[in-house]
Amino acid sequence: MGPVNHLEEVVLDLERHSAEKGWDAAPSLYALVRSGALRQAEPGIADQLPTDLDALVPVEQDALPELHDLEKALTGIVWPETVDGCALVIERVILPADIEAEVPADPAEAEAFVGNHPAREDVRMVIGVLRDGARLSAIRMRSHDSDDAVLTGAELVRDLPEALAATFEPDEPGEPGDAAGG
Template sequence: MSSVANVALMQSVVEIEQHVAADGWNQRPRMFALVPTAELLVTQPRMAAALGLTDEAGPSGGIPTFTSIEQDGLALDQPLDEMLGKMVWPAAVEGCALVIETQMLPPSAEAQIPRELEGAALERWVAKHPERQDVRMAVGVLRDGTRQAAIRLRSKDSDMEVLSGPDLVPNLATALLETFEE
């Protein structure tokens, strides 16, 4: 994993989270393909133009390293792991990012979780817990294993309060990386 890829992915994940945040809360999961911008300019000039990308900025800046392309038609009527298990990316896609909303408990509340609860029953229990936090997680990965995440708490709904880092949502990052395995 190069530091350039790490920085480029972090920039993309933060931009995607901010894009989704502009639409407010209570959204469905949203998936984005990450395509190298320079390659998109060469191989898909009409798409690049439609996205407002030009090569006028030059290599010194202005062109993001990755262009995110939202994927429509996700099978949202199935569990996330099943949906991800069916995903296949073309070779031109260098990475992907998924944005989902969920509820989390602080570590201090995890000891209160009844052991017999699973699935929907556990989700209902968490939803009623007074310490629960609504969160939006944007997790991005590249084929080479680079991973980044951005997390926004509903209680601190500000771009300045978004947490970011490579190890914030490791299980989801691993699941996204598996969409690139053949």
């Protein structure tokens, strides 16, 4: 067996946990913290944590706002250095790519169009990103609601992985990562 992919492990665990709770759930955000760091910070819960010190442990955060404010809410998040990544669990309605161009620009009309379209698909997405840039998503479709039908990949979801990764970027220009900051 190859090396453990800790991001894949935590994303799939969160997906299974969400599936157990059922559909129509509010979005949830998790800080991903290494078991070793969490053991040091919270020795009283060490017996509940994975023994693999590099395993990622999801720590659920406060409730997120409604979906239309989600991207804005993500821009206000700043993680402490002890957080190695984050994961978002969210449900969305999607349409096939060839129909997306037909969606009206007006938000109320778009919601009605998508919500009533016969080709719509309800999906649950779990998007995980690490501070080092690693990304993985898992998608479960309501029409194929079984563990063996969950899709995984780094490029399955647009926009949200970038929004989550941005929560680890410095807010000030000239911070580490700036070309002049070498």
